[in-house]
Amino acid sequence: MVTAELQRLSYWYAGGTAPSLDNVDLCINSKFTLLSGASGSGKSTLLRVFNGLVPHFHGGRIRGSASVFGRDILTTPTRTLAADVGFLFQDAELQTVYSTVESDVAFGLENMAVPRGVMIDRVDEALQRCGLDGLRRRRVDTLSGGERQRLALSGLIALRPRLLALDEPLAQLDADGAQSFLTTLDDLVASGIAVVMAEHRQRQVLPRADRLLSIQAGRVSDCGEGDRASETVSEPSRTALGSGGEARVSGGGAAPLRPRGLDAPVPRRASVAWQLYSVSAGPAREAVLAGVDLAGHAGEVVVLMGPNGGGKTTLLRTIAELIAPLAGRVERAPGRVAYLPQNPTSLLHRPTVRAEIELTLRRSTSGESADAMLNAFGLTGVADRYPRDLSTGQRQRTALAAVLAGAPRLVLLDEPTRGMDDASRDSLRRCIKSLTEQGGSVVLATHDTDLAASVAHRVIHVGAGQAVPALDAIPVPA
Amino acid sequence: MKAHLARTALLTLVSLPALSVIATTVSRDAPFLPVCASAAWTHHVALIVEHGDGAVIRLCIGFDSSSISGEDILRASGVEFATVNYGSLGDAVCQIDNEPSTYPPGCFSSSSPYWVLFASRGGSAWSAADHGISSEQFSNGDAEGFRYDAQSGSPSPPVSAAGTCPVNVATSAPATATPGAAAPSTARPVRSPPPATTPAAPAGATATASAQAAVLSPSPTATPLAGSTQSVASAARYSGGVNAGLIAAIVAAAALLALLVVQLVRSRRST
């Protein structure tokens, strides 16, 4: 049986003028389909068709036909489709319902009124398949990001679906978390579950896909299968690495990337922008970092890498003087500081993108106009729209523009490329470059090895209570 | 858990003798001497109401005018009472503090008990009043008494009013209890028949003294919350066995506090 079939499907969100899906003709038969496209192109919308969230949850207008495992999506409620199609969202935290692992996995089964005896078996099975058996009684808020995403996955598996739709599941995971998630996914695919995944972090996913789809402005095109697909898609990333990058993008066993900066180090004469003297720091009186001695200079980009929860955010906030160090001293050169938190879209609140940028500009002393920032981040077309209505990537860029406006002297970025597509990453790279050329200093915490490779002068490894320079290479997960 | 309970039981047993000693000492002390609060009132009269079974209500009523009628005293006291008007003779009292529960329209019958009004002028002995409550006037330092008397010979007066209103109340700020003014420690439970004689043992020196001081007066002022009149009446009827309850409460409090401390220590140690 065909997994899913869409015929001339067009969809408009409520109040939208342009269609988010435009005459899509698609037939899914493959085991692992990878969906790629810029943010705002309609990836998430297309995925939500498979379990009926579009149109049943999001409303709007729909035209054409769509069916999954022979069931007509337009007339079947999501509740019925949920038995066959599992949907995984980007944010693991916003998918868990109950506070303990066991209870949360059983949530879907409870909704389907599965008898209790059967439920217990299914929960056991789901926990086993996702490697969570030892964590059965744990509270959900004690799990790491990767574990939480696997928990969400096991909650879906408990219903024994035949198709899994995954909307950027790796976006918020560090290297280890992403790896464990993909390993689990491999087992599930091997057992016969079909997978459709939208993802920006494609380096690890591409080798697993046997079908590649690309979507742009609501139109889907087939990029073929297997190796040929990897060539077409990886072009942009390869050119961006440009000078200094020696990576092979497809397949495993890529050679480590050399930081660009090692070829052109910052001159020693540059003034110190920030310095930490024997600093111990931690969020709530418990030290996550101890004895850190670091300094950053004008015109320099320092990249912090390390596992989630290892202290990267704490270090950034200490430099920004948002939290006082538990021991030691922090010194900073005068000048404006720009700080981008981990969920930057949460600080948007003005009615238009332009207004958001202008708010920051008003408070800074530079005479910059908002247009320059709008141009730099490719937001000129949406300058007068409400930021929270835009796609994820556009919101991300808006938040970046809002925070980076006004020529700050020190820029602190916490996971800026989470969920970002290539175009946005490019804008960010260019912005960082121009900031450093004007003498600003940048500290960047990220998992994104591509970005790190292209901008870093120095890499610091943060974890296990320490922050030490990683002098040689940025490790790339195989 | 067994060790836990055993520990608690042991603590209770140890504290029991110590606490019972304290309890009985406390119960023997005289209570606070009733004092008219709000020394702003310049004048005071005592009100004594003695029920047929011997239960006594003692109140001290404050007023500012030079004299006050018997009926106004009753009204100011907040004690429940009912009257019937006898024209030029004034009002007659048919019922005080719900005794008797019913009465005939004429207020009296030839055979049943009735309320007799007594007056004590300036601390002297009781004498039966000549007038009814509407016309009988009282001034500072007097006492008004009611006794529910069976119609068998001449009515005997109620218990003495001495000590109901302390002497120097108008001038000095009323302090706390002056146990010295209390009489000897012979407890006088509320329901016992009144002694025919001495005006000694004022202030009913039991822990459950029925004597109370009222500050209600005809003119509006800051008064206690509503419902106080009810409790004044019913507070006069304490059941027996109070001391046992007090001991039980002290023992219980000690045991519970001990348990609390044990739990706190355990949780502190395990963190």
Added chain:
Amino acid sequence: MNARALTVWSASALTITLSTDNPVYRGLIVVAALNVLLALRRPGVRLRPLLLGLCLAALIATAVTLLLSHSGAHALVILPGSIPIVGGGITLEALVFGATTGLGIAAAVLAAAPLSLALEAHQLVDALPRALSRTGAAIATAVNLIPGVTRSAHEIRDAQRMRGWRAGRVRDWPEIAVPIVLTAVESSVSVAEAMEARGYGGGSRTHFQLARWQMADVVAALVAAAAAVAFVTLRISGAIGAWYPFPTLTVPPLDPVAVACCVALTVPALLHPRGARGEYFHGYG
């Protein structure tokens, strides 16, 4: 402890508190409820904020009564009557009455506290009757959102501060408040979408976690209910009367049976000792 059993206990404690105005009984209930709270609270729950808040409330109740009620036989100090409202006698009776009110507040709050501090959110939700099980699931989800919203509130405040926001004029607070609210709303919409994708909505549900009644739960519930019934009976029959400190303070009357009823409320603390740390499931199958 089983959620329904604990609810019976809370209702009993509350009933007894509200049917007496005697400070000794109320005090005993406070200590009993404190014992139960200490014994049953979830690991990691801190009681200090709650206790401090209750002390504050009791102090305020006492102070208000002390200053505003000028009745009572034993004046501690007399303020000149020319001072408005507060002028007049400050009496011992008013102090005791205020303290009794404070004790009542403390007892009532402590009677209800274990429901939120001893139970997991889903225990309470699972204990709801079948008809409300969907509401319960929604409530449990909402409760789970709170830590995330709190965290994002801190983030937002930090980020806006870096953009130049200063806590000062009231006019500036929307810059913090609006993003927090919007983010919270968006988060809840995301969770709602996730719940729908997992089949939530319409039709009947089954339950994975079954709240089991253990012997200790049955005993605790029965004892608490019996104590409440006994106490109310004593009250109605007049065996324990009302007590009022005005106009003269007297020792409140105490009945040993009533005292026993108050002490009986401690039973859950004795029957449910703290298990090994990390044991989160009380009374679950």
